Amino acid sequence: xxxxxxxxxxxxxxxxxxxxxxxxxxxxxxxxxxxxxxxxxxxxxxxxxxxxxxxxxxxxxxxxxxxxxxxxxxxxxxxxxxxxxxxxxxxxxxxxxxxxxxxxxxxxxxxxxxxxxxxxxxxxxxxxxxxxxxxxxxxxxxxxxxxxxxxxxxxxxxxxxxxxxxxxxxxxxxxxxxxxxxxxxxxxxxxxxxxxxxxxxxxxxxxxxxxxxxxxxxxxxxxxxxxxxxxxxxxxxxxxxxxxxxxxxxxxxxxxxxxxxxxxxxxxxxxxxxxxxxxxxxxxxxxxxxxxxxxxxxxxxxxxxxxxxxxxxxxxxxxxxxxxxxxxxxxxxxxxxxxxxxxxxxxxxxxxxxxxxxxxxxxxxxxxxxxxxxxxxxxxxxxxxxxxxxxxxxxxxxxxxxxxxxxxxxxxxxxxxxxxxxxxxxxxxxxxxxxxxxxxxxxxxxxxxxxxxxxxxxxxxxxxxxxxxxxxxxxxxxxxxxxxxxxxxxxxxxxxxxxxxxxxxxxxxxxxxxxxxxxxxxxxxx
Amino acid sequence: xxxxxxxxxxxxxxxxxxxxxxxxxxxxxxxxxxxxxxxxxxxxxxxxxxxxxxxxxxxxxxxxxxxxxxxxxxxxxxxxxxxxxxxxxxxxxxxxxxxxxxxxxxxxxxxxxxxxxxxxxxxxxxxxxxxxxxxxxxxxxxxxxxxxxxxxxxxxxxxxxxxxxxxxxxxxxxxxxxxxxxxxxxxxxxxxxxxxxxxxxxxxxxxxxxxxxxxxxxxxxxxxxxxxxxxxxxxxxxxxxxxxxxxxxxxxxxxxxxxxxxxxxxxxxxxxxxxxxxxxxxxxxxxxxxxxxxxxxxxxxxxxxxxxxxxxxxxxxxxxxxxxxxxxxxxxxxxxxxxxxxxxxxxxxxxxxxxxxxxx
Numbered sequence: 001x002x003x004x005x006x007x008x009x010x011x012x013x014x015x016x017x018x019x020x021x022x023x024x025x026x027x028x029x030x031x032x033x034x035x036x037x038x039x040x041x042x043x044x045x046x047x048x049x050x051x052x053x054x055x056x057x058x059x060x061x062x063x064x065x066x067x068x069x070x071x072x073x074x075x076x077x078x079x080x081x082x083x084x085x086x087x088x089x090x091x092x093x094x095x096x097x098x099x100x101x102x103x104x105x106x107x108x109x110x111x112x113x114x115x116x117x118x119x120x121x122x123x124x125x126x127x128x129x130x131x132x133x134x135x136x137x138x139x140x141x142x143x144x145x146x147x148x149x150x151x152x153x154x155x156x157x158x159x160x161x162x163x164x165x166x167x168x169x170x171x172x173x174x175x176x177x178x179x180x181x182x183x184x185x186x187x188x189x190x191x192x193x194x195x196x197x198x199x200x201x202x203x204x205x206x207x208x209x210x211x212x213x214x215x216x217x218x219x220x221x222x223x224x225x226x227x228x229x230x231x232x233x234x235x236x237x238x239x240x241x242x243x244x245x246x247x248x249x250x251x252x253x254x255x256x257x258x259x260x261x262x263x264x265x266x267x268x269x270x271x272x273x274x275x276x277x278x279x280x281x282x283x284x285x286x287x288x289x290x291x292x293x294x295x296x297x298x299x300x301x302x303x304x305x306x307x308x309x310x311x312x313x314x315x316x317x318x319x320x321x322x323x324x325x326x327x328x329x330x331x332x333x334x335x336x337x338x339x340x341x342x343x344x345x346x347x348x349x350x351x352x353x354x355x356x357x358x359x360x361x362x363x364x365x366x367x368x369x370x371x372x373x374x375x376x377x378x379x380x381x382x383x384x385x386x387x388x389x390x391x392x393x394x395x396x397x398x399x400x401x402x403x404x405x406x407x408x409x410x411x412x413x414x415x416x417x418x419x420x421x422x423x424x425x426x427x428x429x430x431x432x433x434x435x436x437x438x439x440x441x442x443x444x445x446x447x448x449x450x451x452x453x454x455x456x457x458x459x460x461x462x463x464x465x466x467x468x469x470x471x472x473x474x475x476x477x478x479x480x481x482x483x484x485x486x487x488x489x490x491x492x493x494x495x496x497x498x499x500x501x502x503x504x505x506x507x508x509x510x511x512x513x514x515x516x517x518x519x520x521x522x523x524x525x526x
Numbered sequence: 527x528x529x530x531x532x533x534x535x536x537x538x539x540x541x542x543x544x545x546x547x548x549x550x551x552x553x554x555x556x557x558x559x560x561x562x563x564x565x566x567x568x569x570x571x572x573x574x575x576x577x578x579x580x581x582x583x584x585x586x587x588x589x590x591x592x593x594x595x596x597x598x599x600x601x602x603x604x605x606x607x608x609x610x611x612x613x614x615x616x617x618x619x620x621x622x623x624x625x626x627x628x629x630x631x632x633x634x635x636x637x638x639x640x641x642x643x644x645x646x647x648x649x650x651x652x653x654x655x656x657x658x659x660x661x662x663x664x665x666x667x668x669x670x671x672x673x674x675x676x677x678x679x680x681x682x683x684x685x686x687x688x689x690x691x692x693x694x695x696x697x698x699x700x701x702x703x704x705x706x707x708x709x710x711x712x713x714x715x716x717x718x719x720x721x722x723x724x725x726x727x728x729x730x731x732x733x734x735x736x737x738x739x740x741x742x743x744x745x746x747x748x749x750x751x752x753x754x755x756x757x758x759x760x761x762x763x764x765x766x767x768x769x770x771x772x773x774x775x776x777x778x779x780x781x782x783x784x785x786x787x788x789x790x791x792x793x794x795x796x797x798x799x800x801x802x803x804x805x806x807x808x809x810x811x812x813x814x815x816x817x818x819x820x821x822x823x824x825x826x827x828x829x830x831x832x833x834x835x836x837x838x839x840x841x842x843x844x845x846x847x848x849x850x851x852x853x854x855x856x857x858x859x860x861x862x863x864x865x866x867x868x869x870x871x872x873x874x875x876x877x878x879x880x881x882x883x884x885x886x
Contacts, residue, residue: 072533306764327766338764347758354750359765361750370747 002030004066005192006051006082006161011060013046018404018433020046021057022216028161028192033183035207035224036196037236043216044196045087048163052084053077078106083159085150087166093139097121097149100138105157125152128185144175151182162186164195168202169291180206198236200229212236215434253281256453257303257422262312263477264298271310273298274477280422285444285454286482287468289461290497292427295477296457297339300424303455304336305329316422330359333421337412337428339457345411348400352392353381355399356414388413389439405436412440416447423447426457441467461490473497534872545870552866556858563854569847577845578838589837591724595795597833599624599787599804601732603811604818604825605739606783611820612743613752613776615668619661619679620784621808622686626660627653627788629690632799635712635792636698642715649716649789657785658778660686665777669770675777683808691801698799709799718794726794732826735783739822752776784808813860832856 006028013021021043028034036044049055051062053071061068064080071077091100098117118134125132130148138146147167154162164183168176183206187193197203203210204224212219212235219235257280266272273295280286290296301307303314305326314322321329338344346355357366357377366377381395390409392402399407408428415423425444429437444467448454457474458464464471470482473496480496561571582593603620610617631649634640640648664678694707701710718727743749751772755762762769791803814832818824839852 305766325766326764330766336764340760343758344760344764347754347761349757350753354753357750358754358761361747367747372745372747372750374745 002032002190004028005030005064007063008047008051009061009063011047011050011057011062013043013050013055013057015404018431019216021050023060024213024216024218025221026211026218027221028194030160030190030192031187032208033187033193033195033206035203035210036194036213037200037203037210037232038198038213042198042213042236044213045165046216047213048084048165048194048196051077051082051161051163053082078104078157078159081158081160082163083154083157083161084163085147085154085165085167087169089146089150091138091146091149093137095138096134097132097136097138097141097152098134100149101134101153101156104153121152121156124156128155128182128189130182143170144179147171147179155186159191161192162194164193166196166198168197168199176202200233200236203232204229253283255279256282256317258315259303260313260315262299262302262314263310264295264302264307265310266298272477273302275312276477276479277312278472278479278482280453280455282421282453283448283451284469285448285456285467287464287471287485288455288457288474288479289464289471289493290459290474292459294474295479296426296474298477299474299479300336300338300426300455300457303422304334304424306336333419335415335418335420335423337415337423337425339426339430341408341411342400346399346407349398351398352385352390352395352402352410353377355410356381356384358414360418384410384413384417387417388443403436405432405439408432408436409439409443412443416443416452419450420447420452423452423454424457425454427459428456429458429460429463461493464493465490533875534868535875537871537873540870548866548870549863552862553859556862557855559862560851560855560858564847564851567847569845574842574845574847574851577842578835578851581841582834582838587724589834591722593834593837594725594729594830595833596836597830598726598728598732598794599791599807600810600814600832601826601829602735602783602787602790603804603807604814604829605732605735605811605822606780606787607808607811607815608818608820608822608825609739609783610777610780611815613756613772615773615777615780616676617661617664617679617777617780617784618676618812619664619682619808620780620787620811621804621806622679622683623657623660623781623784624788624791624804624808625683625686625690627657627785628792628799628803629686629693629788630656630785631789631792632698632709632712635716636710636799642713645713645716646718646793649793650786653785653789654782655785657788658782660785661777661781662774665774665781668777669773687802687804690799690803694799694801700798707801711798712793716793717797718790726790728790728794731786731790735786736822736826743822748772748775784811810856813856817860817863 004027006026008024008026011021011024011026012019024043024047026036026047036047038044046055050057051071053074053076056071062071063069069080071080071082077083090104092103095103098114098121101121102112102117121132121134125148128151130152132145132148132152136145138149141149147170151162151164162183167179167183171179180202183193183195187208195207207224209221209223210227210232211221212232214236222232259279260277262273262276263271264273276295276299278286288296288299298307302309305321305324305328309322312322313320316329316332316334319332321332324332342348347358353374357380360366361372365380366373378395384390385392385395388409390402390413391406392399392410399410402410412425412428415425423444428440428444432440441463444454444456456464456467458467465485468485471485471488471493472482473480473493475497557575561575564571564574581589583589603624606620606623607617631653634649634652635645638648660682661679663682664675667673667678668675691707694709698709700706700708721727721730743753751762751767754765754767755769755772759769787807788803792799796803810832814825814828818828835855836852839847839849839855842851843849
């Protein structure tokens, strides 16, 4: 291993209500591939954002080649040779590859010498076997190619420390293999490479050293060949939680919701939810596991009415509600806690009272003939705050001032306080601290006992196993048959999440997909 | 060895006092900035400002009353623009809606033989409908085909103003005076009464409108929907709020207010139709709306101040200073006060003090 290029000592970063990083230590050496391993919400991305100058740590020191340093801004991070490929690429689609690379290189002369630049980029990408055409427009590139642009962007401006946030998440398995080969070449040329991951296999296959984060703390830094998967898994997830006793009996109840062959189109015009069928009973929590982006959002939105069904049927309380509006479904007792709590579920700049009546402002108890009854709203808000123990500065303050946990409590409280029959919750505890997690889970449990049916979308297996009666997995838009939670193991779920055993997209379907997209495009053009 | 670097950080809390002080400070800076240009023309800025102030707010009858009178159309247009901005809609077309309202009101007064007591109410209603209809053209395009309302409302201004010109130079041209492009004067019964020694009662109407608008946003479900749509478009969709309907309602009301201004101006101040009746009030209204942060009650204050500014600028013409001074000061104040917002919300922090804070 080469020189110690970067060291983080005791780095702590808190957000309101959440300790994202708690006294974390990390050492990076030139020439190594270092994996940051941890579950969602373990603090991996926050830690790296402290290195790239996006966040400033609240405590702790960072040493660059032995000297203490305060990284002031992303620009400053670039100056000392730190570069990061974010999960969501920072590219400008209408511009060419070369233009994108130029933009951030700091070498942007008044008159562009396009040929020279293209040659330089070609040389740079060739060195590490990254095939790229500098003239191509970014929007024409595949996701894998876009990632290559991001990597070359870093190399071109001379980054010595490369950070990649879940680089394989957007790639096919073959592309991943190629990508890790490239990372190895970069490490061999003396750069320090860090990648963030929660996938055990790729960490074991591709890293030299591994730092495990859990709940914001650095648990350990280990050399890969000295530990095996099982030991690392326990470091990563802690010990298994106990399963609740009364689960998996709800199937005896009456059916509340029946989804039949439901498909939906995602924002990019592709079919992202494919032929999903399932039944949901009163008093049942159906846990839907899976890596985010496999159709979860579409399923939740199609059921609650935010997104039209492209085909299939939704039967709710024995009525066909497929064509019903959001409002109609809400009035029929459907509630929805969306994954994007701050941009969809709540309006951050409005106050707690306004957020509480967001969907019910026109109900008789809150307004008559278009005039709001402020006294009744305030009273209800204060009761709700009390009942669900929501900490706030006052019901007339904007909810953006509240902590993440209390925001989520407010959102969940709003959705359950009218006593819904069906509750759809997406990632209900993502990014929350343990106190808030317990509070949210308690509310869901109460609702279940009251007889509400709950669809719980989650990527946290602990949560899925702890809360659900039945479990199912979404992968590539397909949903597995729900099975009682006591008849399936983590390993089996893991396999389903990785796509083993779930339908693969057939050629015929791909063709159908393309046709749908063409048709949509035409519709838009008209 | 460590170079001190500066960065701006957001203040956690901004007190109302700081806001007011910052606006005043930057307002004064704007005047100082304009004084460079005044001085460069060989005038003494202090004298010019003093005379402006004295003429605008130095007495009741010739000062305040006239300033308020000048401020009323600005106030109404400021309100019209504000209500649209409350939903992030840009109504750049208050000028044109104003003109259409004026045409409609004058048309009623000149060509419809109504009983006297009905004249003013009908003029008001018709002007409201005209302004509303003019704005709804843009609103419908926006609501159903998502066509940019900024451009459409702006373009419609030219149509409305040129139509006004056409009427004044052509079919409605007066039959008495020396061929000036005016219409005949409206009948006595169509003139709004004056109050408080010289202000047209349109001032009262404008204040009432401001208060209604304030209450509208605070206490109605439509006002609530508008604030949800502005602050969280995705949340509005999620809550099942009908965005289309609200676009029509909000732009319709906005146009109605601007149209009403036309009637107030014809029957309260000018008493006939003439080209360019709005005199840029629709555009000044945009400036006022921004300065007031779309708060209708503050719109009233800023509009009176701007009215005084215009009045003052006319007064200093006798010293030889061009009256365009008002436009310049208005622009400077807008820029300076908008800039002040940055300093209200942020404070300067150096990396040295950041290190110190850490050690502490």
